[in-house]
Amino acid sequence: MSDVMQLREALIQRVLEGDGQAQRELRRSAFDNAGPVGPVGALVEKVALHASQITDDDFAAASASGLTEDQLFEVVACAAIGQASRQQDLALAALAAATAEG
Amino acid sequence: MRLAILDHGHSLGARLLFAFIRRVSGQPAPEILKLVRYRPDFLGAPMKKVVHEAMRGSSPWSVADRELMAAVVAQTAGSDFCTKAHSAVASRAYSDDARVRATLEDLETAPIEEPLRATLRMLAKLTREHVVDQEDMRSVLAAGASRQQVEDALAVGFAFNMIARLADAFGFFVGGPEVFATGAKFLLARGYR
Numbered sequence: 694m695s696d697v698m699q700l701r702e703a704l705i706q707r708v709l710e711g712d713g714q715a716q717r718e719l720r721r722s723a724f725d726n727a728g729p730v731g732p733v734g735a736l737v738e739k740v741a742l743h744a745s746q747i748t749d750d751d752f753a754a755a756s757a758s759g760l761t762e763d764q765l766f767e768v769v770a771c772a773a774i775g776q777a778s779r780q781q782d783l784a785l786a787a788l789a790a791a792t793a794e795g
Numbered sequence: 796m797r798l799a800i801l802d803h804g805h806s807l808g809a810r811l812l813f814a815f816i817r818r819v820s821g822q823p824a825p826e827i828l829k830l831v832r833y834r835p836d837f838l839g840a841p842m843k844k845v846v847h848e849a850m851r852g853s854s855p856w857s858v859a860d861r862e863l864m865a866a867v868v869a870q871t872a873g874s875d876f877c878t879k880a881h882s883a884v885a886s887r888a889y890s891d892d893a894r895v896r897a898t899l900e901d902l903e904t905a906p907i908e909e910p911l912r913a914t915l916r917m918l919a920k921l922t923r924e925h926v927v928d929q930e931d932m933r934s935v936l937a938a939g940a941s942r943q944q945v946e947d948a949l950a951v952g953f954a955f956n957m958i959a960r961l962a963d964a965f966g967f968f969v970g971g972p973e974v975f976a977t978g979a980k981f982l983l984a985r986g987y988r
């Protein structure tokens with residue numbers, strides 16, 4: 694594994710498995726964009742797929758569901774890292790397939 | 796910022812750093828610095844390492860090329876903050892603002908090398924559609940990019956698909972050109988550590 698991929702995995706391990714204020718299950722579901730329901734899930738999906746369309750109301754709704762600012766900070770970070778890493782993994786797999794077929 | 800903790804929740808050391816920056820530069824601390832200095836053990840410290848390696852580590856791509864990739868990814872993602880920040884760095888690194896502006900205006904007619912153009916096209920598709928396939932990769936390789944170059948470009952793509960989302964989600968304030976010019980000078984001199 695290259696240096697940059699090792700550092701990426703260290704980042705992922707830290708935000709998912711290290712200490713945090715959001716429960717690990719919530720951080721994992723945000724990373725995967727699969728699991729949170731209600732306003733938190735809506736915010737996670739926007740971070741993953743339409744981040745430029747996020748509004749103050751999205752944060753207000755997620756906050757009203759009971760998450761603290763620190764928990765929202767962690768959830769958003771996990772969602773952003775998760776989507777970016779999925780895209781990179783998919784592209785690397787496409788590259789491997791393209792080069793394997795010569 | 797949409798979270799007050801990212802404006803006012805920092806450690807004393809971070810707040811002193813922000814005050815120092817304001818005094819020396821006459822400008823507020825950059826939003827990205829406020830992000831990476833908030834609870835850095837959780838996000839900022841490990842994130843800076845991977846971004847620095849992608850942008851300043853050994854690569855067949857120049858620093859300027861990678862900054863241009865960051866700008867194209869950010870523009871495609873719709874992140875005004877990151878587009879302005881990294882087009883400023885790329886312009887300074889190339890010493891050629893017209894090259895960067897032309898690329899962001901129309902990738903297909905910009906005066907850039909074909910391997911770079913094909914790579915930027917692939918990164919833009921990955922950012923816009925969240926998917927690329929074997930045909931996309933064959934096109935990049937056929938244009939003359941090496942496998943290593945594609946892998947390195949995808950590391951840049953990872954970094955700025957992540958950062959653009961964070962910037963947009965947390966609501967980074969987009970300052971004037973002087974803010975990004977100062978940031979570009981710093982990022983070229985110091986990198987992302």
